[in-house]
Amino acid sequence: QLQLQESGPGLVKPSETLLLTCTVSGGSISSTSYYWGWIRQPPGKGLEWIGSIYYSGSTYYNPSLKSRLTIHIETSKNQFSLHLNSVTAADTAVYYCARENDSRGFDHWGQGTLVTVSS
Amino acid sequence: DIQMTQSPSSLSASVGDRVTITCRASQSISRYLNWYQQKPGKAPNLLISGAYSLQSGVPSRFSGSGSGTEFTLTISSLQPEDFATYYCQQSYSTPYAFGQGTKLEIK
Numbered sequence: 294q295l296q297l298q299e300s301g302p303g304l305v306k307p308s309e310t311l312l313l314t315c316t317v318s319g320g321s322i323s324s325t326s327y328y329w330g331w332i333r334q335p336p337g338k339g340l341e342w343i344g345s346i347y348y349s350g351s352t353y354y355n356p357s358l359k360s361r362l363t364i365h366i367e368t369s370k371n372q373f374s375l376h377l378n379s380v381t382a383a384d385t386a387v388y389y390c391a392r393e394n395d396s397r398g399f400d401h402w403g404q405g406t407l408v409t410v411s412s
Numbered sequence: 413d414i415q416m417t418q419s420p421s422s423l424s425a426s427v428g429d430r431v432t433i434t435c436r437a438s439q440s441i442s443r444y445l446n447w448y449q450q451k452p453g454k455a456p457n458l459l460i461s462g463a464y465s466l467q468s469g470v471p472s473r474f475s476g477s478g479s480g481t482e483f484t485l486t487i488s489s490l491q492p493e494d495f496a497t498y499y500c501q502q503s504y505s506t507p508y509a510f511g512q513g514t515k516l517e518i519k
Contacts, residue, residue: 339511341510389455396444399456399458400461400467
């Protein structure tokens with residue numbers, strides 16, 4: 294059974310870089326059928342798509358975050374990662390990683406990890 | 413960018429009721445519309461993809477319809493476990509966008 298698990302610090306200081314890793318188990322991140330994505334949810338608010346990556350390294354990002362965002366994939370470790378720099382309090386959210394099933398939605402999700410931006 | 417608007421934002425209903433949630437896109441998205449259910453403290457769960465295709469394991473009381481710019485999610489007979497927040501999401505083009513959510517509460 295496919296599982297995704299986010300990991301990374303729960304507290305990041307303003308202006309620093311938020312780094313999260315998603316580890317995929319029970320399936321290969323190198324599958325040609327899927328993209329792998331990040332979605333976030335500020336406390337008490339709705340969902341925002343951050344960006345997605347293919348096993349080849351091809352990416353597409355939300356333009357609202359693109360200038361601060363990099364998503365990497367490491368197929369040998371079955372992991373992909375999110376780097377968001379110059380964070381502010383507005384980046385405080387639960388961050389989810391998920392599998393994107395070829396324009397048919399995000400069909401498997403990690404449990405989510407809360408990242409708080411605060412000094 | 414495509415904007416997604418859900419209505420209502422909140423809804424009170426009773427067990428056994430039939431409820432419908434509407435999602436509108438700011439431009440045509442064909443049938444590239446997905447519905448999620450989210451319970452407090454949990455990740456969203458994909459219920460329906462492609463406007464009407466029920467995901468494996470999702471009860472048949474859930475159904476989706478629509479195309480173009482207007483879509484609906486219908487729950488034919490509410491069960492206690494259905495009280496949650498529901499989101500639509502367009503996967504027609506990036507940036508993908510979610511609706512603001514519909515919170516379904518017990519009356």
